Amino acid sequence: MMSLRPLCDRCESREAVHTLHLTGENLCGECLVQDVRRRVFSLLEGLVEDGDLVAVALSGGKDSSLALYLLDEYRRAGRRSFRLVAVTIDEGTAYRRSGIKAARELTRRLGVEHVLVGMREIHGIDVAEIRALLPKGWRRSACTYCGVLRRWAVNRVARELGATKVATGHNLDDVLQTHLMNLARGDVPAIVRSGQGVRSPSPLMVPRIRPLASVREREVAAAALYLGLPAHFGKCPLTTGMRVGVRRAVDELEARLPGIKEDMLRGLQSLADRVRASGSIKVELGSCRLCGEPTTGEICKTCQMKLELQELAGRPLAFRWSPGPS
Ligand code: SF4
Numbered sequence: 503m504m505s506l507r508p509l510c511d512r513c514e515s516r517e518a519v520h521t522l523h524l525t526g527e528n529l530c531g532e533c534l535v536q537d538v539r540r541r542v543f544s545l546l547e548g549l550v551e552d553g554d555l556v557a558v559a560l561s562g563g564k565d566s567s568l569a570l571y572l573l574d575e576y577r578r579a580g581r582r583s584f585r586l587v588a589v590t591i592d593e594g595t596a597y598r599r600s601g602i603k604a605a606r607e608l609t610r611r612l613g614v615e616h617v618l619v620g621m622r623e624i625h626g627i628d629v630a631e632i633r634a635l636l637p638k639g640w641r642r643s644a645c646t647y648c649g650v651l652r653r654w655a656v657n658r659v660a661r662e663l664g665a666t667k668v669a670t671g672h673n674l675d676d677v678l679q680t681h682l683m684n685l686a687r688g689d690v691p692a693i694v695r696s697g698q699g700v701r702s703p704s705p706l707m708v709p710r711i712r713p714l715a716s717v718r719e720r721e722v723a724a725a726a727l728y729l730g731l732p733a734h735f736g737k738c739p740l741t742t743g744m745r746v747g748v749r750r751a752v753d754e755l756e757a758r759l760p761g762i763k764e765d766m767l768r769g770l771q772s773l774a775d776r777v778r779a780s781g782s783i784k785v786e787l788g789s790c791r792l793c794g795e796p797t798t799g800e801i802c803k804t805c806q807m808k809l810e811l812q813e814l815a816g817r818p819l820a821f822r823w824s825p826g827p828s
């Protein structure tokens with residue numbers, strides 16, 4: 503039977519599996535991965551330094567799995583001399599179970615140390631319990647609590663491990679959505695603080711890098727699939743809130759104006775660079791009165807949320823965490 507798929511526009515020998523949105527080029531799996539690798543490696547040149555210990559926040563989803571895989575390739579290529587460790591936070595949801603399985607398999611395959619820590623172990627509560635506790639019509643969703651509590655946990659665990667960078671799997675679509683959400687909330691300081699390779703706003707905050715920031719979500723999925731990475735491809739069923747609407751709106755805009763995603767991201771980043779350079783926004787963070795972690799106010803967002811949850815749960819939750827004996 504004849505194949506209906508066109509040949510790859512680059513190698514002209516293998517079947518195309520993906521069309522690059524910007525150029526309309528049809529690419530086979532191999533050429534797509536090469537293209538993605540080139541973009542990621544060129545970003546990493548400016549983000550990873552010799553001697554770094556990079557903690558990859560590995561959920562077991564396609565994005566963080568590809569980020570870890572390419573960081574490991576970059577390291578093996580000898581471009582920089584650095585170490586890797588993968589950190590997975592188990593939020594306690596049924597969805598995360600398959601991600602944890604995939605994370606274990608990938609780290610074993612790559613020979614990367616894998617640290618798995620339960621959200622309950624760190625915060626005294628997990629997302630399954632948060633879901634059950636929230637009254638109908640509550641002002642925040644379980645997803646909002648989860649995102650904030652998990653970010654705190656990743657930074658804390660990475661710092662305990664001595665990591666000098668935290669790498670996340672955020673792709674181009676994720677980064678743009680986050681910027682737009684911050685813009686809609688009027689939180690310009692958050693945009694200014696979030697630049698790649700920007701000095702950390704607090705010695706307690708491990709600088710974050712996003713190796714996939716120039717790769718679209720669909721490209722990540724196609725590359726991870728082609729590479730046969732053990733990864734979870736579904737979306738967390740608890741995803742709610744503003745991000746879902748922003749993602750839909752940006753996708754609709756992109757369908758009418760191809761390339762607008764890259765344009766908007768570039769525009770927002772250059773705005774952030776200018777504001778940062780002007781020094782008009784204070785980006786340094788203080789320490790939270792309850793947990794000691796970095797915050798813009800007196801009590802960090804995580805602790806504010808935990809105070810609400812404590813009330814709902816009717817029991818005290820720990821506000822300071824230190825790893826138990828291993
Ligand atoms: Fe947690 Fe929301 Fe992410 Fe699901 S989508 S893992 S609930 S932050």
Ligand code: ZN
Pocket residue numbers: 790791792793794795801802803804805806
């Ligand atoms: Zn706090």
